Amino acid sequence: MSDFTSYMNAALEEAEAAASRGEVPVGAVVVDAAGRIIGSGGNETRALSDPTAHAEVLAIRRACARIGSERLIGCSIWVTLEPCPMCAAAIGFARCHALHFGASDPKSGGVDHGPQVFNAASAHHVPEVYRGASEHQCAMLLRDFFAKKRTLS
Amino acid sequence: MSDFTSYMNAALEEAEAAASRGEVPVGAVVVDAAGRIIGSGGNETRALSDPTAHAEVLAIRRACARIGSERLIGCSIWVTLEPCPMCAAAIGFARCHALHFGASDPKSGGVDHGPQVFNAASAHHVPEVYRGASEHQCAMLLRDFFAKKRTLS
Numbered sequence: 423m424s425d426f427t428s429y430m431n432a433a434l435e436e437a438e439a440a441a442s443r444g445e446v447p448v449g450a451v452v453v454d455a456a457g458r459i460i461g462s463g464g465n466e467t468r469a470l471s472d473p474t475a476h477a478e479v480l481a482i483r484r485a486c487a488r489i490g491s492e493r494l495i496g497c498s499i500w501v502t503l504e505p506c507p508m509c510a511a512a513i514g515f516a517r518c519h520a521l522h523f524g525a526s527d528p529k530s531g532g533v534d535h536g537p538q539v540f541n542a543a544s545a546h547h548v549p550e551v552y553r554g555a556s557e558h559q560c561a562m563l564l565r566d567f568f569a570k571k572r573t574l575s
Numbered sequence: 576m577s578d579f580t581s582y583m584n585a586a587l588e589e590a591e592a593a594a595s596r597g598e599v600p601v602g603a604v605v606v607d608a609a610g611r612i613i614g615s616g617g618n619e620t621r622a623l624s625d626p627t628a629h630a631e632v633l634a635i636r637r638a639c640a641r642i643g644s645e646r647l648i649g650c651s652i653w654v655t656l657e658p659c660p661m662c663a664a665a666i667g668f669a670r671c672h673a674l675h676f677g678a679s680d681p682k683s684g685g686v687d688h689g690p691q692v693f694n695a696a697s698a699h700h701v702p703e704v705y706r707g708a709s710e711h712q713c714a715m716l717l718r719d720f721f722a723k724k725r726t727l728s
Contacts, residue, residue, distance in 0.1 A: 467668075471639045471645050472640070473670075483625050490624050492621060492628075507660050507664040507690065508665050509661075510660075530699070535697060537691065539660050539689075542690040544682060544684075544689035544690075546683070
């Protein structure tokens with residue numbers, strides 16, 4: 423298994439843990455320049471009563487706390503779903519070197535869709551963006567979660 | 576003094592406190608439907624080593640924690656500066672009823688500038704937006720802060 427697969431697998435584990443808590447199954451990990459996972463998170467908006475507690479924001483906050491810096495120079499972030507505008511902007515503020523995401527999000531995404539945060543002339547830092555890692559698995563997790571919610575409601 | 580002036584004054588006090596800590600002087604308060612300030616914050620990105628610790632995000636997180644909900648239904652948020660894309664999206668996720676901001680931010684704003692988050696067809700919730708409250712004071716605070724920084728560097 424390549425490192426690339428293992429990073430997205432770690433993000434998928436966070437997403438699965440979020441689903442088991444009744445949260446939208448999105449997960450993220452931050453990987454430093456040496457290849458170590460230094461922060462991870464799954465959605466916790468409901469548990470924390472915090473609309474900003476998306477997987478990416480939590481992973482970034484934890485990684486920054488760990489290294490004692492507001493900038494994640496040389497780090498990459500791996501997310502199961504295309505980041506929303508809030509998270510895309512947070513990834514830019516954190517100065518992440520690269521963003522890898524799995525499933526595309528035409529409804530709420532902020533990278534390839536909606537306000538396309540990194541395409542704005544005012545974007546101060548634009549990471550390299552890589553799409554489609556474990557795309558099917560990432561998308562199925564979300565599809566199953568919402569299908570189950572509809573059945574229950 | 577009208578309530579409107581007092582809310583922006585409270586946000587300005589947060590911005591001044593941020594400046595005195597060496598943080599970019601932006602402040603925000605969340606006001607509930609009854610007119611009470613239920614959350615406030617000034618930039619703390621440096622002190623907290625957290626790139627998401629903008630005034631608006633902190634004020635929203637504190638207000639949500641206080642009422643035990645991830646949604647600030649019927650609340651308004653008062654910010655000294657036009658929110659960036661991250662904060663604009665967070666204000667949308669929090670379902671704030673109204674956004675009042677003081678100074679315009681052509682360089683990093685995300686409401687009237689850059690990705691114009693609320694203008695995207697995918698914006699799930701768009702608050703009423705009011706501009707220009709205490710604009711001069713809000714802008715001068717930022718101008719003085721950066722002028723002083725340039726003199727010192």
